[in-house]
Amino acid sequence: MRIAFFVNSIEGETPIYTTTLLALAALGRGHDICYVTPGDFVLRPDDSLMVRALTLPGASYKKAETLHKDLQGDKTVIETIDVADIDVLFLRNDPSLDAAERPWAAQVGTMFGRLAAPRGVLVVNDPDGLAGAQNKLYFQDFPAIVRPTTLISKNIEEIRAFIDDQRKGVIVKPLQGSGGRHVFKITSPKDANLNQIFEAVSGEGYLIVQAFIPEAAEGDIRFFLMNGRPLRREGKYAAFRRVPAKGEIRSNIHANGTPQRVDITPEILAIAETVRPKLIHDGMFLVGLDIVGSKILEINVFTPGGLDNISQMYKTNFSESVIAALEEKIAMRAAYGRSVTNRELNTL
Incomplete structure (x- = not known):
């Protein structure tokens, strides 16, 4: 299986990004990976869609730091690849990072993802779903009971x-x-x-x-859903609490928030179940919910992060479960052919 990770920039990637962990897990399971950025698509006169992809050697890395070092070094090669030869296009860019400096790049992933899907590529998350989620207004389409x-x-x-x-x-x-x-x-x-x-x-x-919400003073809970359901491996949920630093209202880790273990309660599972139907309808394969009390503050559908902290905290490789789920989807497509649509595959 060949997986292409679409990111804002190669330089902006870090060893602790969830994308890096997903790439590491894919290589560990014997797959080929490559990285694609907003300027790398080419639609030729014959209607073939190509990508100038940054490829890594098909080695099995043991550490994300080593993979990242090679990604930034001279071991990479630029290859022009027909999109039809890519099995999975994983859209992992954050449109808001490009909105001010290079607005042309903000929607490239969804635009070309829509062209890649009918060419036989499994695009996650679904580009049509992502096109409607370009800002926080998307959250207003979810049931009012879970919204502040x-x-x-x-x-x-x-x-x-x-x-x-x-x-x-x-x-x-x-x-x-x-x-x-x-x-x-x-x-x-x-x-x-x-x-x-x-x-x-x-x-x-x-x-x-x-x-x-007063409970926000204790931080929020980042809770991963995959295929519309809680991401779980070895009996552990892919979730953690992000506690804000003293004097901060933001719990984001890059704003000095502290990651802590969290127990997933029936109330939290009920919140996830409430948003599941729309996530499935929109083809959202991997998302991150930010939960405070009985409410969701945000639904992260573009680049939900935190698997590095969660995996270290629980000594569990959740990224491997994500790649295994993609393997199942590709196998299903091979078995049923084009009768299974891209959006259906995203959440099966």
């Missing part, structure tokens, strides 16, 4: 009125974005910093304002 009370607006007066109704304060963040960038807590519409925060965040477009 939310306002989406660019009008400061609307935002002030909403804040006035939320006795415990609100969280303000850009509608388009990721990684905890420009996330602020406001306790009152009279907050002296509200105008400055509004100016800083609204420059990126619409704002999303969510009622503050």
